[in-house]
Amino acid sequence: MDLRLRPFQQRDLDMLRRFATEPGLIGLDWSGFRDAEAPARRFAEDGYLSTVDGRDARLVVETPQETSAAGFVSWRVGPVSEHHWEIGIALLPECRGQGIGWRAQAMLCDYLFHHTPAQRIQAGTHPENAAEQKALEKAGFRLEGVIRAVEFRAGQWRDGWLYSRLRDDPSPLAGAG
Template identity: 40%
Template sequence: MLLHGEKCYLRTFTQEDLPIFKKMQADPEFLTEYNFFGLSGQTSRREQGFQENGLIGPKYGALVVMTHKEEIAGDISYRQVHGGPTAEGTYAFNIGIALLPEHRGKGYGSEAQRLLAEYLFAVFPVRRVDATTDITNIPEQRALVKAGFTREGVLRQVQWRMGDWHDMVVYSKLRGE
């Protein structure tokens, strides 16, 4: 599967990508204050997900962000979240992105997030795609607005990271926006 934009495109993971992303998740140059959540088995879960469905499923998925020069810029993922007390018919998707340092600030993030939201709306009967980011992550907030997301508000002290609680800003994009 390929999703094309002017600056970058999204493609499915390959077996060859898995060691690259495993190394990136342990590389101090890649990890920032916004994407380090401690040492965990996240890479093994990703490998398991790849074996199960190629990391493209109805509840969770991940794609590789590629430049048109065929360089890996990072990855983008989605996960199903519930929007109400019942599990049926009230779900949305939450998306997240991580770009390599040399590919930040070039418009890949906003384009990748726009492409993923378009894909999710085209394939799934959801009304909403949302994203959260740290209240101090101004570049990501700008990227979300550029991708067509609307700032909704602040979730106070909702994320435990790096030994402290952090406020997160919620952005959403509704079907048809």
């Protein structure tokens, strides 16, 4: 599968507005309505490429079949030190279930390991999100364990699952076809 990560462009902002204003589009991570113009302000400020002040940086996930973005990957400084990242992904519903997610996350890890001194990359997911668990494992991540009461969602505190990939772990893209 031909897939690429690229910086955001003006034309991609509509996708971010959708994630901010369409309930359920982002799946279990929906946390209520957000400012629909915030994506344009952030894009004008740094193009979504800075992690300063705890912000997440983002790259567009693009496939040759899509005329617009399929979604995006993100990273931010992890909670332990500046030498590790926490990543995430959001794909539009029509782009899920096609192997895009695991490849995009593996590509992001390879990018971060190549361009930053990070030793560790971690990702969290919901215990009920079996598709993301499978994607993370295919992307070279290992399950570390349960983080109890880590997220407030749908009116209650919920557990999360923590995965990680270390710099010395092999990239699954070396043998991907």
